[in-house]
Structure formats: structure tokens, C-alpha cells
Amino acid sequence: MSAADATGIPGREPSPPWSSRDVQFDHYGGQRLPFGCTGASGIIQHFVELSGSDAGRAFDVLDASGGYGSACLGAGSEVIAAALSDGVRNAGYVTDEIASSERSLLLERLFAPGGLFADRFPAADYRVSGRNSGSEGMELALRLVLESRFDHRRLRAAPGTGERDVVLAFEGAWHGWTGGLLPLMNRRHYRIGLPAIAPEPFGFRTDHIPFGDLDAAREWFDRNGERVLAVVVEPVQGDAGILVPEPGYLRELAALAKDSGALLVADEVLTFAKTGQFFGMTDESGPIPTDITVIGKSLGMGALSTSMVIARRELGARPTGTVSTSDLRPLTCAVIRAGLDHIVSEGLVERSGKLGAELGRLLHEQVVAKFPDLYVEARGVGVMHGVELTDLAAARIGKLRTSMIRNGVYVEFMSGAGRRSRGLRYVNATMRVAPPLVATADDIETIVARLAAGSHALLQETP
Structure with missing residues (x-):
């Protein structure tokens, strides 16, 4: 596979081998993300745009998901x-x-x-x-x-x-x-x-x-x-x-x-x-x-x-x-x-407890408090944190996720608990922020800053 094949040509649809879009079963009802990954190192993923006027644009994102929570050591260990x-x-x-x-x-x-x-x-x-x-x-x-x-x-x-x-x-x-x-x-x-x-x-x-x-x-x-x-x-x-x-x-x-x-x-x-x-x-x-x-x-x-x-x-x-x-x-x-x-x-597990406490503080101060139209609260423990969406953000969850990625951070979204019994409040879809154990204090700060940038970008878009 050549570099041109991997990244595509700016302004044009990427050429094969992005055949995975045609051949692989679509688990997402046609809502797959318009990005490809050409490699990774540590918690940095190398992405490329797959469609639109920016098709072929290569850029890096910080992984705050750990591959559905599985890649605790990041890539390239x-x-x-x-x-x-x-x-x-x-x-x-x-x-x-x-x-x-x-x-x-x-x-x-x-x-x-x-x-x-x-x-x-x-x-x-x-x-x-x-x-x-x-x-x-x-x-x-x-x-x-x-x-x-x-x-x-x-x-x-x-x-x-x-x-x-x-x-x-x-x-x-x-x-x-x-x-x-x-x-x-x-x-x-x-x-x-x-x-x-x-x-x-x-x-x-x-x-x-x-x-x-x-x-x-x-x-x-x-x-x-x-x-x-x-x-x-x-x-x-x-x-x-x-x-x-x-x-x-x-x-x-x-x-x-x-x-x-x-x-x-x-x-x-x-x-x-x-x-x-x-x-x-x-x-x-x-x-x-x-x-x-x-x-x-x-x-x-x-x-x-x-x-x-x-x-x-x-x-x-x-x-x-x-x-x-x-x-x-x-x-x-x-x-x-x-x-x-x-x-x-x-000592990665013990360190994650300390980093997680800082991650929780930053999510509350720099994401939830600054974007009340988008987020209800942040909660979590260790390197497992969730930022619950408001109704407004939940209705635009697809655009929110692409906005985060284009601002350099990869996160996943959980379904939320929905309607609960005994008078407990409805729990909306939630953004999961769970970086790999190898993430550093600097990585945590950068992840939160990019989440804030992605949130700001979404609010600037025309609904």
C-alpha cells in the first residue's frame, strides 16, 4: 500500500484500500465515522479524512477511549x-x-x-x-x-x-x-x-x-x-x-x-x-x-x-x-x-488513580462548567470517566463526535441508563473519557483542552 493510497489526495475521495467501507459489515446503521486510521503510536492515532472537500487530509488525534477500553498500553508497546x-x-x-x-x-x-x-x-x-x-x-x-x-x-x-x-x-x-x-x-x-x-x-x-x-x-x-x-x-x-x-x-x-x-x-x-x-x-x-x-x-x-x-x-x-x-x-x-x-x-494502575482524580477535576471545570448547554455532569473513578450529555447534545451526538475528532481527540459515547424506576432521573447518553494507562499528566490536560475545543466548535456550527 502506497502513502498516496493510505492518505488519499486532498479534494478527492480516497482511493482503495479503504474497501473496508464496502466489504466489512456495517454495525452502525450507516452512521460510521468518516475517518480512516493509517497507524498509531502510544495514545496517538494517525487519522485521515475519507470524504468531503478535506478528503485525504492527514491529522493526529489523542486516543481517550483505549479501543473500547481494551488497549491499556496504547499502541506499539x-x-x-x-x-x-x-x-x-x-x-x-x-x-x-x-x-x-x-x-x-x-x-x-x-x-x-x-x-x-x-x-x-x-x-x-x-x-x-x-x-x-x-x-x-x-x-x-x-x-x-x-x-x-x-x-x-x-x-x-x-x-x-x-x-x-x-x-x-x-x-x-x-x-x-x-x-x-x-x-x-x-x-x-x-x-x-x-x-x-x-x-x-x-x-x-x-x-x-x-x-x-x-x-x-x-x-x-x-x-x-x-x-x-x-x-x-x-x-x-x-x-x-x-x-x-x-x-x-x-x-x-x-x-x-x-x-x-x-x-x-x-x-x-x-x-x-x-x-x-x-x-x-x-x-x-x-x-x-x-x-x-x-x-x-x-x-x-x-x-x-x-x-x-x-x-x-x-x-x-x-x-x-x-x-x-x-x-x-x-x-x-x-x-x-x-x-x-x-x-x-x-505502577500504572496506582498512577491511574491519581491521574484519574485530576482528569475528573479538569472535566468538571473545563468541559461541564464551561458548556452547560451540552453537558449535565462529569463522574468517574480511575481512568473511567463519563460526561453526560444534555438533550441538546444527545440530539447532535454524531456531529459532536466528529467535532471532537477533528479537534484532535477520540472518544466514545455510551447509551446511558435511560429511564429508571423509583423516581430516579433519566440518564442521557454519556461521553466516555477513558484513556489508556500509559497516558501522562500532560496527555490528560491536552485531552481535556481538545474536548473543550470540540465542544466550542460544535456550538459554532449551524444546527
Whole structure:
């Protein structure tokens, strides 16, 4: 591919190889962004205009999204490049039927005594499985929940579990869009017209309550008690608009689940390594206990799509019922181990907590306060922040995003929690500002300045 092909010619439509616009499935209903990417370095993405009078114009943007929250080390990490190269040459590709030295090194590093996650998930109490994506990880978590009430030999409900047929989820939650996960979402747009979970005797129903409302949770458990099979929760609601619960909420929710005999499933696919801690299920008292935790996105270091399901040892499934081609393949393990070791040695998670506090302050002062016609509030923790849009901005969300990009910053927009029960206010679409862990203090300042410039530019446009 020549440079001319990559950037196009000013004033003309770019020539091939931008065939991805014709051949790749359009997931966005014809609303894909009119830009191409010709490369990246660190958190800088090299973009080019694909249409209009500026077609072919090359420019750089700062990435404040981390590639749907997955590229925690940005682009071009030498550590990950070396791990990929060494892994391809030396690690092999055996499945989990055969023990792998690379897999063993990773799991020992994480779960053996003194391991990175051992204080939360000691190997004596937990086991681990790998999957291709966060959605697949959540599917396995749901499978483990359902099989916990099933007698595999007699093909019937296990003694004492027959009445457990209710799963508690939360308004605005997002756990993936695979078929088995649809019941966990209360979003009609994604569910209508698609199959539901099979009816009784082995189905379940999902109830949804507002996230972060302790009174709602207490009342719900008082009503449902012994019928509760599981609680599925994000420590910070991502797609709902980066909703952070009040201190103490998650720990009491865990206690309610335990007292009722329900399993607690933590969806940490998005929050992993982004909240100033590796795990969002943490408070001032330390780790909040869970029965199943799913981590992903940052786990693949922006180079691989992968996830881990960490579950109590007593949870399992019928033989071969959870076999996966991608279950902790050696190459994946090599990348994860190298990336996590680098994150720890550089103190990137701890640093992100401090940078995140500054990011939150700057977003409030330089974006929300200065553009009240566009933004309602800023909220977040660590490097996960959301700036909620006003009705005016939500109606122009496409133009707002292109304005941000043309002013040099790449952000994503979340759906928002929408209409919630118990009199809680409607939560609009929200701009997610979640830069990679490698972002510096200077990067944070520049990102916010460019968000302000993009906001100003939008207001100058004719509606």
C-alpha cells in the first residue's frame, strides 16, 4: 500500500484500500465515522479524512477511549511486541487438554501464594477459565450459575435448588449482546424479536432494579429471598454512563446475595485495571468477595481479545460443556503475563488513580462548567470517566463526535441508563473519557483542552 493510497489526495475521495467501507459489515446503521486510521503510536492515532472537500487530509488525534477500553498500553508497546514474538516462536499452541508451561507460569504468577491476585482469589478456593471475549466470559459465568442448581447425573434440579429461578440484574446494565446474555439487559431495543431463555423447569427470569440504590436492593431481597439464584453486577456501570455507586453499596449487595444463598457474579470486563485498582469490587476494607468474576478488555493489552472467568472451585458444568478453543492458549498467556508484569513494575494502575482524580477535576471545570448547554455532569473513578450529555447534545451526538475528532481527540459515547424506576432521573447518553494507562499528566490536560475545543466548535456550527 502506497502513502498516496493510505492518505488519499486532498479534494478527492480516497482511493482503495479503504474497501473496508464496502466489504466489512456495517454495525452502525450507516452512521460510521468518516475517518480512516493509517497507524498509531502510544495514545496517538494517525487519522485521515475519507470524504468531503478535506478528503485525504492527514491529522493526529489523542486516543481517550483505549479501543473500547481494551488497549491499556496504547499502541506499539515494545513489551507486548516482544511477548507476541517470543510466544509465537516458543510457547506452542496446545489446548487445555495438555498442560502448558506458559499457562502454568501465568496462573502461578496470578493465583499461587504471593501471586498478584492471590489475596482475592487463592488457588485453593478458585479456578480459572479463558475465553475469546468478555461476552463469552459472561456466557460461561451464566452457565456456571445455571449448572449450580442442576444434578448432572439425574438430569434434574439439585436438591434444595428447584425454586431458585430469579436472577437480579440492574437497569442500564451491559454484559454483552450474545443470545444467552440478552435477559440480563432491560433494553427493549436489543431484546425484542430475539429468543428468550427456555421456559421452566430449567429457565430463569431476570428482575432489574436501579443500580446504586441500597433501599431498592434490600426491598427486592425481602420480596424474593429464597428464589434468588444469582446477582450479576458491574462495579461501575459502563454503558449506563459510568455510574459509580456510593461507598458501601457493593459490599452490602454482596452480603445480601450471600445471606440469601445466591451467587454473586461481578462483570469486571470493562473495569479491570481502570478504577485505580485491578478490581472494581474493592473498597476501603479490601476485596469484596464474589463467587464468579469475569475480567477482559485490558487483559488482552490491546493485542488480543481475551477474558478470564474466575469462579469458586465448587462451581462447575457437565463434562465438555464448557470446552473452548481459546481457553488460555499459551500465546495468550504469554501476552497477559508480560503485560501485567509491565503494568505492575511501572505502577500504572496506582498512577491511574491519581491521574484519574485530576482528569475528573479538569472535566468538571473545563468541559461541564464551561458548556452547560451540552453537558449535565462529569463522574468517574480511575481512568473511567463519563460526561453526560444534555438533550441538546444527545440530539447532535454524531456531529459532536466528529467535532471532537477533528479537534484532535477520540472518544466514545455510551447509551446511558435511560429511564429508571423509583423516581430516579433519566440518564442521557454519556461521553466516555477513558484513556489508556500509559497516558501522562500532560496527555490528560491536552485531552481535556481538545474536548473543550470540540465542544466550542460544535456550538459554532449551524444546527
